[in-house]
Amino acid sequence: MNRKVLFWTVICAVLLASVGIAFAAVASHGPVRVAGADSFSSDGDLIAGWYWLRDPALRTKATWHFSELPTRTADAKNARVILRFDPLVTNKASGGPGYDANVLVSYKAKNGVTYRHHVMMRNLHPEMKDPRDSGGWGYQAQGWTVIPVSRIPASGELTVTISRDRATKTHVAANEAACTVEWLVR
Numbered sequence: 001m002n003r004k005v006l007f008w009t010v011i012c013a014v015l016l017a018s019v020g021i022a023f024a025a026v027a028s029h030g031p032v033r034v035a036g037a038d039s040f041s042s043d044g045d046l047i048a049g050w051y052w053l054r055d056p057a058l059r060t061k062a063t064w065h066f067s068e069l070p071t072r073t074a075d076a077k078n079a080r081v082i083l084r085f086d087p088l089v090t091n092k093a094s095g096g097p098g099y100d101a102n103v104l105v106s107y108k109a110k111n112g113v114t115y116r117h118h119v120m121m122r123n124l125h126p127e128m129k130d131p132r133d134s135g136g137w138g139y140q141a142q143g144w145t146v147i148p149v150s151r152i153p154a155s156g157e158l159t160v161t162i163s164r165d166r167a168t169k170t171h172v173a174a175n176e177a178a179c180t181v182e183w184l185v186r
Contacts, residue, residue: 026068031077031185037064040176050088050173053164062174063161066181069152077184079149083107083160084180087121088139088173091131097138098129101172102165107158109151117145118165121172139173149183 026035042062044051053060073079089101101121108114121143123129128138152158160179164172 033070033183033185035066035069035181037176037179038067039065040174042174044173047173050175050178052093052171052173053162054093054171058164058166058168061161061163062178063159064176064179065157065159067155067157069156069158069181070149070183071152071154071156073149074186076149077186080146081149081152081181081183083145083147084182085119085121085141085143085162085174086178086180087141087143087162088136089121089123089141090139090171091169092171094133095171096130096132097134098123098126099141099170100126101141101170102168103143103162103172104165105145105160105162107147107151107160110153111151115147115151119143119145119162141172 025038026033040063042051042053042060044053044060044062051062053062069081070076083105085103087101089099090096091099100123103119103121105117105119106114121141123138124140124142125138128134158181162172162174162179
């Protein structure tokens, strides 16, 4: 199988795996609630359904808007929600697999304060690390951060933005399904 076919096969598989979350507002999985984004936007380079944050000035961003989130500590076990990220990461344009990336996650809380977290997106295939083009295989990464429910506005809505951290030389890709909000119900 040539690299181009492998690349598109991997991209399609990742997109199909993500579709179930992208179309549901809040899905229930036993005691776990998973909120998919109501909307998504990015000024990154659109390639095969993914917006690549890779500009040298680190200005490109990906933004998700969520609704129906818990707003009271009684609504979520441990009074917190988890922002989960499932981006693609590589070392350069048409780069290799196995790379991690630091991203800056920001959101505005109900008190009007904008919170920022540095989050490491860990590659799911570190054993495959190689600087050469893999055709997209091994780009999958995952990261998360915790938000206290007390910071979520009373509307239950939250807008989350990621950008590359200045310490990152890697490229990060996102789409609508690449961020979810998860929590345990009491």
